[in-house]
Amino acid sequence: MKTPSPLHVLLLSAGVACSTSEPPPANDASSVTSDASADAGEPDASDVLDASAPDASEPISGAEIFLRDCVSCHTIGRGDQRGPDLNGVTDLRSRQWLVHWLQDPALAATRSPVGRELVATWGVIMPNPSLTGAEIEAVIDYMALQSAAGPLVPSEPVSLSAERFEAMRQRFFGSCSGCHGTLRRGATGPNLEPARTVELGTDALMSVIRNGRPWGMPSFGLVGPLRETELAEMAAFLQQPVPAGPPFTLEAATARWTLMVPVAERPTEPQHTLDWENFFGVVLRDVRKVAIFDGASGTELARVDVGFAVHILRTSSTGRYFYAIGRDGWLTLIDLWAPTPTPVARVQGCFDARSVEGSKAPGYEDQFIIEGCYDPSQYMIFDGLTLEPLAVRSTLGSAVDTGEELNEVRVASIIGLRSAPAWALSLKESGHVLIVSYETSEFPETRRIDAERFLHDGGLDSTGRYFMVAANSRNRMVVIDLETQSLVTTFETGALPHPGRGANWEDPSFGPVNATVHLGEPKLAIYGTDPVGRPENAWRVLREVTLPSSGSLFLKTHPNSPWVVMDMTFSTDPALARQVCAYSKAGGVLDRCFAVSDRGSAVHPEFNRGGTELWVSVWDVDGEIVVYDAVTLVELRRFTGLESPTGKFNVYNTAHDIY
Numbered sequence: 001m002k003t004p005s006p007l008h009v010l011l012l013s014a015g016v017a018c019s020t021s022e023p024p025p026a027n028d029a030s031s032v033t034s035d036a037s038a039d040a041g042e043p044d045a046s047d048v049l050d051a052s053a054p055d056a057s058e059p060i061s062g063a064e065i066f067l068r069d070c071v072s073c074h075t076i077g078r079g080d081q082r083g084p085d086l087n088g089v090t091d092l093r094s095r096q097w098l099v100h101w102l103q104d105p106a107l108a109a110t111r112s113p114v115g116r117e118l119v120a121t122w123g124v125i126m127p128n129p130s131l132t133g134a135e136i137e138a139v140i141d142y143m144a145l146q147s148a149a150g151p152l153v154p155s156e157p158v159s160l161s162a163e164r165f166e167a168m169r170q171r172f173f174g175s176c177s178g179c180h181g182t183l184r185r186g187a188t189g190p191n192l193e194p195a196r197t198v199e200l201g202t203d204a205l206m207s208v209i210r211n212g213r214p215w216g217m218p219s220f221g222l223v224g225p226l227r228e229t230e231l232a233e234m235a236a237f238l239q240q241p242v243p244a245g246p247p248f249t250l251e252a253a254t255a256r257w258t259l260m261v262p263v264a265e266r267p268t269e270p271q272h273t274l275d276w277e278n279f280f281g282v283v284l285r286d287v288r289k290v291a292i293f294d295g296a297s298g299t300e301l302a303r304v305d306v307g308f309a310v311h312i313l314r315t316s317s318t319g320r321y322f323y324a325i326g327r328d329g330w331l332t333l334i335d336l337w338a339p340t341p342t343p344v345a346r347v348q349g350c351f352d353a354r355s356v357e358g359s360k361a362p363g364y365e366d367q368f369i370i371e372g373c374y375d376p377s378q379y380m381i382f383d384g385l386t387l388e389p390l391a392v393r394s395t396l397g398s399a400v401d402t403g404e405e406l407n408e409v410r411v412a413s414i415i416g417l418r419s420a421p422a423w424a425l426s427l428k429e430s431g432h433v434l435i436v437s438y439e440t441s442e443f444p445e446t447r448r449i450d451a452e453r454f455l456h457d458g459g460l461d462s463t464g465r466y467f468m469v470a471a472n473s474r475n476r477m478v479v480i481d482l483e484t485q486s487l488v489t490t491f492e493t494g495a496l497p498h499p500g501r502g503a504n505w506e507d508p509s510f511g512p513v514n515a516t517v518h519l520g521e522p523k524l525a526i527y528g529t530d531p532v533g534r535p536e537n538a539w540r541v542l543r544e545v546t547l548p549s550s551g552s553l554f555l556k557t558h559p560n561s562p563w564v565v566m567d568m569t570f571s572t573d574p575a576l577a578r579q580v581c582a583y584s585k586a587g588g589v590l591d592r593c594f595a596v597s598d599r600g601s602a603v604h605p606e607f608n609r610g611g612t613e614l615w616v617s618v619w620d621v622d623g624e625i626v627v628y629d630a631v632t633l634v635e636l637r638r639f640t641g642l643e644s645p646t647g648k649f650n651v652y653n654t655a656h657d658i659y
Ligand code: HEC
Pocket: 065, 066, 069, 070, 071, 072, 073, 074, 082, 083, 084, 086, 089, 093, 098, 101, 102, 105, 118, 119, 120, 122, 123, 124, 125, 126, 127, 129, 139, 213, 214
């Protein structure tokens, strides 16, 4: 372990880390130690107070070691963190055991039954702390003392001037936001909003940032761009409310735009004989890729690199292009007519995005693309064939209910209208559905419909006239009439409805229906969608079907399948998270639930073009896609060796809103 000079640690724990004098880099400490110990006698106080001449011959104390290297995972008397709470561990284990453990956790984990049990419980092996024998003794003494003294209270954050706050904002943006999100809501790395960071406290924050964690958090103190003084400032910054993110302009997008294959160089007809409308695009969530499968043969045709943490795919209205949207705001256009599916253009329209849609009105096919952003609060419009950025507009505004001005209004989902050259955008925090026209190059907002706050995802009814979108933390579905561009109604379905795009079918008693599953309770809610033919049933929950578990994300059907199939991906019971359930349209009952795999979790059912096959992902590092007969639900085949497959999108069904 690289050892900072003791002075350095003293400065930090004394809360004076903002001092402008820069301590020597941590990496130099060992050489300082040997130099200093060669000729120095007892260190005196003046050495310790002089930043230019640290005396590292004084052994580092157990407390200093613990604060530097251990609080990133442990605390004493404040609960389990990334490792067990170490309160009283010196009573629980023998000194010899602790010494062995701290000398080499991996070895102790194989040799000692207690070690084996701990590792089995925590699922990881504590990294070797690389301490000297004396340091191990010191840190064990410290754990005993601190256990006796009571909970380990984190140090107060250092105070930040406006200037240093701004410097840390930039630092965070440059080094951290890629993984934790500009607004610190978490993406690849976890949420770092004050609720969590204040709980972690100054010392743990500094320790995590300095040392990293072996589960994907880089060590910035040892190799990275943050100086030791800045660790304390970053820890203070992280405990303060999240400042608004920087803007993302049209110019910034243009600078990040690449046209790999100009339109003139693209084929005018498919360069293969495959049924490209039956291709499937599969999101390989954690490896920044999209796998493209030929639905007919099940062959994987291409694995396209698209950027960080792909969120979803959509197709252009003709289906020729896949649009891949990443959580980092990158948008990639993939041409399915090329000899093998190929990315032809790419652009970034914001720092964080979740939705994308093409122009679908007759006469405008494939002409424009809109990207809905989480950060900044905006949407960007691009040329549909080249991805040249054309327009950007903020979504900030006031909440539909309280009128409060919001500093964040995220675009949750987008639907391309067929009845008019426009898109409908659900705005999460404000609760509006925005109609944005692409009839003129000004891309005007033609309507701002007051709906319900916390809009999330949704889809169309079978006629395409109604957009049904979940206001999930309000436990309601919202119905928008796209023809009159107005709110029809909202109605309650259950705790945290999450329909994905929903599912449409004909109920034997109630006529045309749509349905949603829920994250917050084990329920399928089915409601009528035909206000003209069956007005008595429209926008009312007609059937409630109990599922084995909550934590559902998606349900899907196809006109040719007798089933509506749903997942329970976020079930807290791992066995149920691996199952999907099939509801019988004719019988009006849940027919069966079955395990898709022995690992990971089952997610996102999708049908092939003909509705003869059902595809389900097994979301796991060693993931799979399992294909079932869409009538008998008998397994037909399994594609293995896929890393974290999640959403998968059949070209025809996505292009034609068949679900
Ligand atoms: C990256 C996280 C991490 C760091 C850093 C870390 N530990 Fe651990 N520690 C763990 C985990 C996890 C366990 C549980 C056993 C396992 O799975 O390896 C553990 C177990 C222990 C135990 C045994 C607990 C028991 O109940 O017997 C002790 C003692 C301990 N750690 C001390 C330390 C000390 C001292 C340091 C700093 C020098 C340290 N750890 C640094 C993660 C960490």
